[in-house]
Amino acid sequence: MTMKTTLKLNLGPQHPSTHGVLRLILELTGEQITSCEPDVGYLHRGMEKMAEKMSYIQYLPTVDRIDYLAGFFYSELYIRTIEKALNIEIPEKAKKIRALLLELNRISSHLLWIGAFLMDLGAISPFFYAFREREMILRYFEKLTGQRMMYNYFVFGGVRHDIDFLEDIEEILNILPEKIKDYERIITDNPIFLTRTKNKGVLTQKTAINYAITGVNLRASGVNYDIRKSDYLYEEIDFNPVIMEDGDCWARYKARILEIKESLKIVKEVLEYLKKSEKLKQNLIKPIGIILPEGEYYSEIEAPRGLASCYIVSDGKENPYRLKWRTGSYYSVNLLRELLVGNYLNDAIAIAGSLDIILPEVDK
Amino acid sequence: MNTEKFLQIFQDAQLSGDKIILKSGLHDALKFLREQSTFCILKDISAIDRSEKGIELIYHLYSQIDNEDVLISICVKDEAESVIDLFKSAIADENEIYDMFGIHFSGNERLKRLYMPQDWEGFPLRKDYVEKDSRLAWNDNEDNA
Amino acid sequence: MNYLYHLYIEFLQKYGIPKLAGDITFYIIPFCIIAAVLLVVVLILVLAERKLLGFFTQRKGPNRVGLWGILQTLADAFKLLFKENITPQNADKFLFNLAPILVFVPVMTVLGIIPYSSEFTFVNTSTNIILYLVLAMFPVLSIFLGGWASNNKYSLMGAMRAVAQVLSYEVPMTFVILSIVVLASSMNLTDITLAQYSRFGITGWFGIPCFIGFAIMFICIIAELNRCPFDLPEAESELICGYNTEYSGMRFAVFYLSEYAMLFANSIFLSILFLGGYLSPFGGYLSHMIWRDTQIANILVYFEQAFWLFLKSGLIIFCIIWVRATLPRLASFDLLKFSWKWLLPISVINFFIISVYKLGGAL
Numbered sequence: 009m010t011m012k013t014t015l016k017l018n019l020g021p022q023h024p025s026t027h028g029v030l031r032l033i034l035e036l037t038g039e040q041i042t043s044c045e046p047d048v049g050y051l052h053r054g055m056e057k058m059a060e061k062m063s064y065i066q067y068l069p070t071v072d073r074i075d076y077l078a079g080f081f082y083s084e085l086y087i088r089t090i091e092k093a094l095n096i097e098i099p100e101k102a103k104k105i106r107a108l109l110l111e112l113n114r115i116s117s118h119l120l121w122i123g124a125f126l127m128d129l130g131a132i133s134p135f136f137y138a139f140r141e142r143e144m145i146l147r148y149f150e151k152l153t154g155q156r157m158m159y160n161y162f163v164f165g166g167v168r169h170d171i172d173f174l175e176d177i178e179e180i181l182n183i184l185p186e187k188i189k190d191y192e193r194i195i196t197d198n199p200i201f202l203t204r205t206k207n208k209g210v211l212t213q214k215t216a217i218n219y220a221i222t223g224v225n226l227r228a229s230g231v232n233y234d235i236r237k238s239d240y241l242y243e244e245i246d247f248n249p250v251i252m253e254d255g256d257c258w259a260r261y262k263a264r265i266l267e268i269k270e271s272l273k274i275v276k277e278v279l280e281y282l283k284k285s286e287k288l289k290q291n292l293i294k295p296i297g298i299i300l301p302e303g304e305y306y307s308e309i310e311a312p313r314g315l316a317s318c319y320i321v322s323d324g325k326e327n328p329y330r331l332k333w334r335t336g337s338y339y340s341v342n343l344l345r346e347l348l349v350g351n352y353l354n355d356a357i358a359i360a361g362s363l364d365i366i367l368p369e370v371d372k
Numbered sequence: 373m374n375t376e377k378f379l380q381i382f383q384d385a386q387l388s389g390d391k392i393i394l395k396s397g398l399h400d401a402l403k404f405l406r407e408q409s410t411f412c413i414l415k416d417i418s419a420i421d422r423s424e425k426g427i428e429l430i431y432h433l434y435s436q437i438d439n440e441d442v443l444i445s446i447c448v449k450d451e452a453e454s455v456i457d458l459f460k461s462a463i464a465d466e467n468e469i470y471d472m473f474g475i476h477f478s479g480n481e482r483l484k485r486l487y488m489p490q491d492w493e494g495f496p497l498r499k500d501y502v503e504k505d506s507r508l509a510w511n512d513n514e515d516n517a
Numbered sequence: 518m519n520y521l522y523h524l525y526i527e528f529l530q531k532y533g534i535p536k537l538a539g540d541i542t543f544y545i546i547p548f549c550i551i552a553a554v555l556l557v558v559v560l561i562l563v564l565a566e567r568k569l570l571g572f573f574t575q576r577k578g579p580n581r582v583g584l585w586g587i588l589q590t591l592a593d594a595f596k597l598l599f600k601e602n603i604t605p606q607n608a609d610k611f612l613f614n615l616a617p618i619l620v621f622v623p624v625m626t627v628l629g630i631i632p633y634s635s636e637f638t639f640v641n642t643s644t645n646i647i648l649y650l651v652l653a654m655f656p657v658l659s660i661f662l663g664g665w666a667s668n669n670k671y672s673l674m675g676a677m678r679a680v681a682q683v684l685s686y687e688v689p690m691t692f693v694i695l696s697i698v699v700l701a702s703s704m705n706l707t708d709i710t711l712a713q714y715s716r717f718g719i720t721g722w723f724g725i726p727c728f729i730g731f732a733i734m735f736i737c738i739i740a741e742l743n744r745c746p747f748d749l750p751e752a753e754s755e756l757i758c759g760y761n762t763e764y765s766g767m768r769f770a771v772f773y774l775s776e777y778a779m780l781f782a783n784s785i786f787l788s789i790l791f792l793g794g795y796l797s798p799f800g801g802y803l804s805h806m807i808w809r810d811t812q813i814a815n816i817l818v819y820f821e822q823a824f825w826l827f828l829k830s831g832l833i834i835f836c837i838i839w840v841r842a843t844l845p846r847l848a849s850f851d852l853l854k855f856s857w858k859w860l861l862p863i864s865v866i867n868f869f870i871i872s873v874y875k876l877g878g879a880l
Contacts, residue, residue: 025755048486049485049486049487049488054496132841203851217412233436319418353674
């Protein structure tokens with residue numbers, strides 16, 4: 009008679025490949041995972057509670073911190089909601105500037121993911137290569153906004169100041185496609201990489217929809233859902249959402265590479281517009297003492313890690329009555345419960361890595 | 373979605389702004405939306421403390437086929453129906469609402485403290501939450517002063 | 518070695534020390550030399566690896582301590598020396614302490630049986646290869662011991678992976694070594710080296726008829742060393758640090774040291790089997806070409822032989838580091854599959870080809 013016992017393994021919160029402080033309570037038979045229970049909250053900062061105590065402008069600098077790798081997205085989302093509530097139309101050029109910065113931010117976020125994912129798979133070099141390219145983008149952000157990560161550049165009614173240093177973006181546009189080709193050469197065709205990602209962690213359409221997975225992870229499973237298509241910032245911009253069919257780790261990797269290329273296209277297009285455009289004229293509203301009319305306001309954005317939304321309930325006072333964030337990563341963590349079961353430990357790391365979970369976004 | 377058809381089936385539902393307010397029968401309504409209609413993504417569940425009315429839960433559903441959103445709202449006291457058998461993503465949302473608002477979802481056995489420590493008392497996002505917990509840093513300072 | 522031995526005995530007898538004492542001490546002295554040289558080699562290797570990885574990933578690598586970062590590893594070694602040795606509370610304390618000691622013994626012994634030059638083999642038995650195989654297997658036992666004794670789940674998993682990996686890669690490796698033994702008709706490393714001699718240098722090397730075997734052996738050695746892409750026992754992103762998660766301070770340093778010493782020993786072994794060992798790649802030795810048949814040339818040739826050996830093994834180490842910088846890690850089951858499904862059959866075929874080749878040569 010054989011006796012089957014399981015091993016309970018605490019993966020994290022201090023583990024090199026949980027990308028922060030995620031804790032997974034795994035139950036293993038041998039090296040096979042029989043159950044997985046994510047435990048989050050080690051990075052909880054009470055973003056929603058904080059909002060209720062702060063005025064709208066006070067809260068603005070903190071929203072970048074929800075996702076420190078894609079700060080522009082959350083400040084744009086927050087500002088967008090308030091502009092919606094106050095019925096503010098932002099000038100055409102400000103829209104284009106926002107779209108440009110968002111796409112650059114998306115590229116930098118995806119680049120970091122590529123590095124971190126390959127690190128999870130045990131390859132060290134791509135991490136440094138990806139960081140080298142990401143550095144160019146961050147340098148540009150620093151030049152423009154004075155910050156590398158928490159930009160605080162978008163304000164109610166436009167942007168803080170006019171865009172500048174366009175030649176830097178041109179340089180990025182020249183260098184990055186070459187480098188992406190290099191990545192493809194060192195990563196995509198690598199047989200070890202293929203065996204480790206092909207058919208691993210297959211996320212079917214049905215499961216993805218059931219778990220409310222959005223963003224690249226959903227599109228890699230073959231669902232055409234990109235909120236940018238109906239986004240007012242991208243109205244006149246021509247681009248195609250990246251759709252992959254397989255839904256495995258490889259598809260998620262490839263989808264991100266293709267999405268970088270797509271974003272570069274958008275950046276190029278917007279850059280042409282910005283070069284021709286005149287100086288930015290905008291009527292910024294006085295941010296101190298903003299009061300939203302009573303009501304409920306909702307808006308959403310396609311963040312690099314899935315659909316993000318902001319829901320503000322105002323009771324006509326200086327601070328929001330209730331503010332709710334929806335973040336993509338939180339649902340990806342929830343998905344780990346199902347996706348990891350039946351896989352071996354070293355595949356599990358790759359699968360969890362491929363979902364692009366970032367913990368500040370999960371914990372809010 | 374045909375809102376009128378929905379309102380016909382669920383008699384006590386009423387339309388207010390862009391959300392449908394239910395009085396009861398949340399699970400049935402969501403089941404109808406998922407199985408009879410095409411709303412298969414539950415984007416999120418928001419909870420708002422409406423003090424005297426209880427806690428309002430807003431279910432945000434999305435139909436990928438029709439590219440359409442629908443908001444279902446219901447006010448509850450401390451107990452609500454769980455929808456995890458319809459939408460797996462609700463595991464995450466309901467757990468968060470349990471942690472922050474203390475609403476117990478019947479049928480969901482996975483509820484536990486999520487962001488707050490296991491032994492935390494009170495539910496922070498409720499409007500009647502008193503911030504007098506001695507474990508909070510600022511309260512400690514007050515005592516010292 | 519006989520030459521050195523007689524020199525030594527003569528030297529002792531000059532001072533009236535009996536021959537027996539000379540017989541005993543003669544075998545101890547080399548190991549002291551090895552221990553000293555090994556430390557230096559490991560320091561250089563660690564620095565070289567970090568520098569090379571730096572260049573591969575477009576960084577500078579260590580460049581602060583000493584000129585060009587030369588003293589960085591020394592500083593690290595001192596840091597580790599002064600660090601606290603922590604023994605986990607629930608660990609098996611005896612085994613936990615025994616593992617780092619045991620890991621170092623076979624490494625030292627392995628380096629003793631290698632012919633560095635034609636007169637410089639400390640222990641020269643007729644079946645050196647078998648001895649080598651056994652000793653090279655040994656460190657995995659202490660890895661398992663350490664992993665088991667740590668009482669840590671990650672360590673245990675790392676240890677189990679290490680054993681499974683070494684066991685499965687030992688088999689194709691043995692077949693490849695067997696084909697070399699067939700080629701050289703000897704199990705002695707010096708004889709194997711000499712069997713690769715040819716007037717044109719490089720053409721005599723066993724790496725040419727046995728190139729398949731060379732590739733297999735290269736892969737197996739990387740696997741035995743637990744290095745990327747076969748670094749599953751200490752996969753950082755999965756098992757944190759595998760079997761040495763719980764080790765700290767000097768105990769960790771000993772594991773680290775033995776890892777690099779094994780890298781050095783294995784690359785030397787590989788160059789002896791396939792790249793002609795200490796033979797010159799040009800056929801004749803450079804010192805003979807320059808100084809003809811003088812006394813200097815006869816002494817210098819020993820150093821030249823050691824130089825060729827170290828150069829060849831250095832190239833192999835460079836390739837191993839290169840591989841590490843390029844490839845992602847294999848999954849644990851793919852790793853075992855790769856060994857049993859691919860390497861083993863190919864190594865058997867290789868053995869067959871080599872046997873036919875040898876037979877053809879004899880006819």
